[in-house]
Amino acid sequence: MSSVETTLITGGGAGIGLEMARLLAARGHRLVLASRAGPRLRAVAEQLRGRHGVEVHVHAIDLSAPGAAQRLFDATEGAGLRIDALVNNAGFGVVDEHVAIDPDVMHRMLQLDVVAVAELCLHFGRAMKRRGAGRILNVASTAAFQPTPYFAAYGAAKAFVLNFSEALAKEMEDHGVRVSCLAPGPTDTAFFDSVDPQRIAGDHHFGKAARAQATDVAAAGVDLLLGQGLLRVVGWTNRLMVLSNRFVPRSLVATVSKRLLRPLDLRAGKA
Numbered sequence: 052m053s054s055v056e057t058t059l060i061t062g063g064g065a066g067i068g069l070e071m072a073r074l075l076a077a078r079g080h081r082l083v084l085a086s087r088a089g090p091r092l093r094a095v096a097e098q099l100r101g102r103h104g105v106e107v108h109v110h111a112i113d114l115s116a117p118g119a120a121q122r123l124f125d126a127t128e129g130a131g132l133r134i135d136a137l138v139n140n141a142g143f144g145v146v147d148e149h150v151a152i153d154p155d156v157m158h159r160m161l162q163l164d165v166v167a168v169a170e171l172c173l174h175f176g177r178a179m180k181r182r183g184a185g186r187i188l189n190v191a192s193t194a195a196f197q198p199t200p201y202f203a204a205y206g207a208a209k210a211f212v213l214n215f216s217e218a219l220a221k222e223m224e225d226h227g228v229r230v231s232c233l234a235p236g237p238t239d240t241a242f243f244d245s246v247d248p249q250r251i252a253g254d255h256h257f258g259k260a261a262r263a264q265a266t267d268v269a270a271a272g273v274d275l276l277l278g279q280g281l282l283r284v285v286g287w288t289n290r291l292m293v294l295s296n297r298f299v300p301r302s303l304v305a306t307v308s309k310r311l312l313r314p315l316d317l318r319a320g321k322a
Contacts, residue, residue: 055106058276059083059127059134061114061171062141064091066240067190070269071138071276076103078277083127083134085110086141108132114141115163120170128178136186136276137175139168139212144194144205146246146257146314157204164208172219176228183227188276189216193236193284196293198305201312209234213282220281231275234293235268235285237261250314257312 058075062068063084072082076099084092089111096107110126112119128134142164145152172187179185192206195213199206216232223230237243239262243251251257268285275283284290296304 055079055081056135057081057083057133058136058138059085059175060138060140061085061167063138064088064095066242067235067238067265067268067272068138068140069095070265071140071272072099074269074273076105076107079103079105080136081106081108083108083110083132085112085114085123087111087113114167114171115159117162117166120167120174123171124174128175133182134175134178135184136188137171138272138276139171139187139189140272141167142190142208143242143245144202144208146202146243146251146312148201148317149203152204161204161208164205165211168212169215172215172230176219176223176230179228180223180226185228186276187216187219187223187228187230188272189230189232190272191216191232191234193234193289193293195234197296197308198301199312200305200309201314201317217281231280232282233268233272233275233285234282234289235271236263236289238263238265238268240265250316252315255311255315 058080060068060072063072064086072084076082082099082105084095084107086092092109092111096109099105099107110123112123114120143160145156145160168189176187189212191212192209194202194206195209213232213234216230220230237257239259243257263286271283271285284293
């Protein structure tokens with residue numbers, strides 16, 4: 052690898068992606084940040100350049116659009132900008148009954164959370180394999196480890212990311228490319244901005260008081276990206292939950308998840 056490594060972070064303009072960008076910029080990484088929010092990306096890039104003196108490229112792109120992964124590859128690696136590390140962080144979820152979700156929203160979610168992740172790993176992973184060096188970090192979720200009623204499609208998408216990452220890691224380990232997977236629990240980012248706060252208030256599993264800080268999750272992600280290991284579940288309570296799921300029938304796990312994740316208005320029988 053070159054003396055200055057280049058890391059591409061999707062969803063790099065806010066939340067966990069932004070905090071990872073800050074940590075990597077402090078380590079001297081050249082950065083490529085991709086998200087839909089062009090003005091925010093440009094502001095973040097200026098901040099990182101000014102504070103850390105690093106090179107930062109930005110690409111305003113909607114990765115939920117078909118073909119976007121190929122376009123991002125063409126604009127970076129395909130244009131001669133070698134990507135040493137890829138962080139697949141972009142994603143969103145919908146907290147609701149599955150049958151109540153707008154079909155177009157569901158399609159965009161699965162395109163971003165599943166298809167784009169697989170396509171980005173294909174394009175950038177192929178280039179890394181050819182060089183015999185590279186790192187890929189895919190961001191999954193603790194939702195990947197059990198059925199998640201009222202978060203059903205998102206949880207299933209993250210189960211895909213988890214299993215896909217573990218399989219891809221084995222495919223690539225003999226070619227100098229390390230693949231790992233980060234699994235945070237609910238994190239205090241803009242992820243929940245689209246959810247009516249009254250639906251997840253108080254002691255709800257997604258309530259604000261129960262969420263991890265993006266800085267803590269990002270620190271775990273950078274440590275995993277640059278260190279060793281295949282999977283990192285963030286937070287000891289989340290690790291305990293994942294471990295306990297192995298010893299309980301999945302039907303019971305799904306029942307518990309239903310009680311934890313059901314929006315408050317549905318608990319009250321208003322919908």
